[in-house]
Amino acid sequence: MLKLDALFRYVERDTLMHKLDPRTKFIVILIYSIFIILSPSYTTQIIIILLSSILAISAKCFRNMMRSVLTVTPFFLIILFANYYFTRLDITAALTPSLRILSLVTVFTLFFLTTSPDDFSTALDKSGLPLTITLSFSLALKFIPTMMQQINEVMEAQVARGLKLDKGNILSRIRNYIPILIPVIILSIKRSIEVAEALEVRGLDLKAKRKPIVETSMSWRDYIYLALNTLIVVLLTAIVIYLAIP
Amino acid sequence: MILVEDLWFTYGEDFILKNINLEIGKGEFIAIMGDNGAGKTTLVKHFNGLLKPSKGKVIVDDLDTSKASIYDLSRKVALVFQYPEKMFFSETVWDEVNFALKNFGFDEDYRIHRINKVLALLWLDGLKDRSPFTLSGGEQRRLALACALAWDPDYIVLDEPTAGQDKYQREILTKIIQVLVEQEKSVIIVTHDIEFVAELKPRVVLMYNGEIVADGAAEDILSNEKLLRSSGLYPPSVIDVSRPLFDKGIIKKPIINIHDFIAALEMLARG
Numbered sequence: 433m434l435k436l437d438a439l440f441r442y443v444e445r446d447t448l449m450h451k452l453d454p455r456t457k458f459i460v461i462l463i464y465s466i467f468i469i470l471s472p473s474y475t476t477q478i479i480i481i482l483l484s485s486i487l488a489i490s491a492k493c494f495r496n497m498m499r500s501v502l503t504v505t506p507f508f509l510i511i512l513f514a515n516y517y518f519t520r521l522d523i524t525a526a527l528t529p530s531l532r533i534l535s536l537v538t539v540f541t542l543f544f545l546t547t548s549p550d551d552f553s554t555a556l557d558k559s560g561l562p563l564t565i566t567l568s569f570s571l572a573l574k575f576i577p578t579m580m581q582q583i584n585e586v587m588e589a590q591v592a593r594g595l596k597l598d599k600g601n602i603l604s605r606i607r608n609y610i611p612i613l614i615p616v617i618i619l620s621i622k623r624s625i626e627v628a629e630a631l632e633v634r635g636l637d638l639k640a641k642r643k644p645i646v647e648t649s650m651s652w653r654d655y656i657y658l659a660l661n662t663l664i665v666v667l668l669t670a671i672v673i674y675l676a677i678p
Numbered sequence: 679m680i681l682v683e684d685l686w687f688t689y690g691e692d693f694i695l696k697n698i699n700l701e702i703g704k705g706e707f708i709a710i711m712g713d714n715g716a717g718k719t720t721l722v723k724h725f726n727g728l729l730k731p732s733k734g735k736v737i738v739d740d741l742d743t744s745k746a747s748i749y750d751l752s753r754k755v756a757l758v759f760q761y762p763e764k765m766f767f768s769e770t771v772w773d774e775v776n777f778a779l780k781n782f783g784f785d786e787d788y789r790i791h792r793i794n795k796v797l798a799l800l801w802l803d804g805l806k807d808r809s810p811f812t813l814s815g816g817e818q819r820r821l822a823l824a825c826a827l828a829w830d831p832d833y834i835v836l837d838e839p840t841a842g843q844d845k846y847q848r849e850i851l852t853k854i855i856q857v858l859v860e861q862e863k864s865v866i867i868v869t870h871d872i873e874f875v876a877e878l879k880p881r882v883v884l885m886y887n888g889e890i891v892a893d894g895a896a897e898d899i900l901s902n903e904k905l906l907r908s909s910g911l912y913p914p915s916v917i918d919v920s921r922p923l924f925d926k927g928i929i930k931k932p933i934i935n936i937h938d939f940i941a942a943l944e945m946l947a948r949g
Contacts, residue, residue, distance in 0.1 A: 588728050589765040591748050592757040593825060594781030611777065614767035618811075 441496075441577050442548050448653065449491035449546045454555035456654040457543050460661045464539045467665050468532055474524065475677050476668045477531035483664070484538040493545040500541045501534065508534050524678050549574045563638050571627065579620065586615045679703055680725055680755075680833060680864070684734035687720060694720050696888045698734070704832065705862035707855075709875045709896070712885035713910030718868045719760075721885070722835045725866075727751040738833070753782055756831035760838040762822030766810040771802060771821055774810050775828050782829050796824040800854065816847040823854065833864040840871045852877060876900050876914040876934040884909055901932035 444450075449457075464480060471477065488497040508530050515526035553570035557563075590611045591597070597608050671677060680702040687695035695717050702708055710718045723729040724736045727748040736743040738754055759765070768774040772793060779789045797803045800820040805813065810821055819839075826834060836855075840848050855878060858865050869875060875882065875896060882899045884892040886909040892899050899905065903913045903921075913934075920933040920942075928946070933939045 585759070586765055588723070589759050589762065592726055592728065592752050592759070593765075593778040594749060594752050594829070595777075596749055596781065611765075611767045615765050619764060 441544075443493045443496055443545050444548070445492045445546075447491045447546075449487060449542075451653065452546075452657055453650050453654045454547045454551045455559070456650065456658050457547055458552075458555065459658060461539050461543045463662060463665050465536060467668060468535050468539070471532075471668070471672055472528060473672050473677050474527040474531050476672055477528065477535040479668065480535045481531070481538050484535075484542045488538075488542055488545070491542070491546050493542075496545050497538060497541050500537055504533060504537050544573075544576075557642060563642070567638075575623075575627075578623075579616075582619055583612065583616055586612050586619075679737075679739065681737040682721075682724070682734075683737070685721075685724065685731050685736060686733035687717075687724070687729060688732050693732075694888050695724075698890055700883065700890065700893070702833075702864060702866065704864055705859075707859045707865045707878070707880040708867075708883060709878070709880045710866065710868045710883045710885060711870060711872070711875060711909075711911065713870060715887075716885040716910070717888040718885055719837055722757065722837065722866065722868055725751070725833065725835055726755040726757045728757070752831075753829065754831055755833040755835060756826040756829070757835045758822060758826045758837060758839070760841055762825075763810075763815070763818035765822070766818070769809060770807050771797070771810055771813070772806045774821060775825050778825055779828050784829070792828050792830065796827045799827070799857065800824045801850070816843065816850070819843060819847065820850070820854075827858075831863075833866065834858060835866045835868065837868045838871075839867055840869065840874050848874060870911060872900065872906075872911055872914050873935075876916070877937075879935070884911075886910065897931065897934055900934045 468477065468480060485494065485497070488494040511533060512526050512530035515529055516523060519526075549570065552573060553566070556566040556570055559566065587597075595608065595611055598605065599608060680700075682698050682700040685695055685698040686693055698721060710721065712718050720729065724731060724743060725738060727743045727746060730744045738746075738751055741751060741754070743751060766774055768777060775793045775796060776789060779792060784792070794803070797806065800823060802817065802820055802824060805817065805821075810818065813821060823836075823839075839851055843851065852874075855865055855867070865880075867875075867878075867880070879896040882892070882894065882896045883890055884899055884905070891909055892902075892905055900914055901917060901921075903917065906913050916934055916936055916939050917932060920929060920939055923929045924932045929942050933942055
């Protein structure tokens with residue numbers, strides 16, 4: 433069985449990456465994401481994957497990152513082959529969209545592995561966005577591990593009832609997932625209602641002014657990290673535009 | 679027969695199961711008991727191959743679980759998880775039971791025969807066309823059990839079958855388990871519901887912190903207060919009354935459930 437529940441879960445370590453302000457890390461992944469989505473060059477995607485791997489090693493969570501990469505490898509392969517096969521393009525052109533998925537996953541995994549959900553919600557609160565948005569967003573994040581665990585439980589239960597996930601052609605394989613999807617969706621909707629009610633009975637007031645428990649502040653480290661990464665993205669963009677590498 | 683030999687299990691760091699040795703015969707009725715985190719569920723997940731031993735082996739009849747597929751093992755061992763009603767997805771009760779039968783590739787005549795049989799056994803015959811989601815809590819729990827009994831497995835593992843059930847439903851469950859035991863199915867219940875076990879009096883395997891600390895008759899283990907407390911469990915409530923009577927020599931052994939206690943009182947009254 434896949435161990436889905438350990439993916440994307442915050443790993444507590446005492447490294448430079450962990451000490452950075454969540455806002456810094458978030459802005460950096462935003463910059464990278466925009467670049468990854470727009471860049472037509474697979475070489476730059478590989479460079480980004482390598483960069484985030486190096487950062488993951490420095491943050492002592494490389495193995496966790498590899499686990500998420502392994503999980504998305506099937507999707508990577510499907511996108512790679514689909515692009516290669518259906519559009520009859522050469523392999524280099526098929527590599528760009530498939531590596532795009534992989535590089536997005538590494539960048540986001542790095543963020544989630546090094547940022548505690550609490551720090552992240554504090555940072556969101558401070559961003560000035562309305563609480564309805566920031567709260568739903570940080571709750572969604574906090575529930576990722578629960579959700580993964582839930583999927584795992586449902587999978588185990590249905591497999592114990594004789595469900596074979598890898599049986600048949602592609603279409604029937606997709607259909608095999610219906611007995612897993614339906615319970616997971618129903619349970620998630622039920623839970624979201626429960627969570628909302630629990631928040632309300634504990635006196636959550638969306639209009640009240642809030643004060644964070646944990647103070648976060650940008651330090652010189654954050655500005656250096658931000659500047660360095662912006663520089664890297666600018667350089668990569670320049671390379672893509674002026675050198676036109678594949 | 680389910681044979682567990684020197685089983686150790688870990689998810690990567692600490693061992694969750696340590697040196698488990700256990701033999702469960704065909705037709706045996708057994709309760710695996712222990713506090714939260716004792717490793718009960720982890721142990722039974724080895725019986726149908728959902729988890730594979732880190733060390734040692736688990737053998738079901740002639741299948742080694744580390745080599746056999748979950749599919750083949752599930753055909754023999756039905757595992758009903760805690761709150762199994764969460765896993766429903768079909769439009770009707772009939773389809774829900776039919777799901778596993780189709781998975782295991784039975785022909786249609788046999789499927790119809792089995793569905794009718796298990797629905798009758800679990801008092802659900804009138805509800806065939808209802809949506810599983812509209813059933814009451816007790817009916818849902820029975821439906822989940824029907825789903826697992828449908829393909830006639832030799833071993834039935836029930837994880838916390840009484841969780842969240844009222845007294846009436848527990849009585850029904852007791853009767854169903856008794857029927858299964860009479861049919862010589864191996865029934866394995868995983869629970870920390872001591873009163874339920876005291877009522878049914880199966881063989882009890884007591885676990886604590888990933889190890890088996892006791893294995894024996896329900897009367898012996900459930901009347902051993904020291905053992906139970908050191909495993910994070912409380913003795914059945916009847917013990918509070920029967921223990922002083924036993925200490926004073928009025929009854930011959932500590933009694934663990936109310937029916938036996940009443941029987942003993944009647945004996946005493948008759949002299």
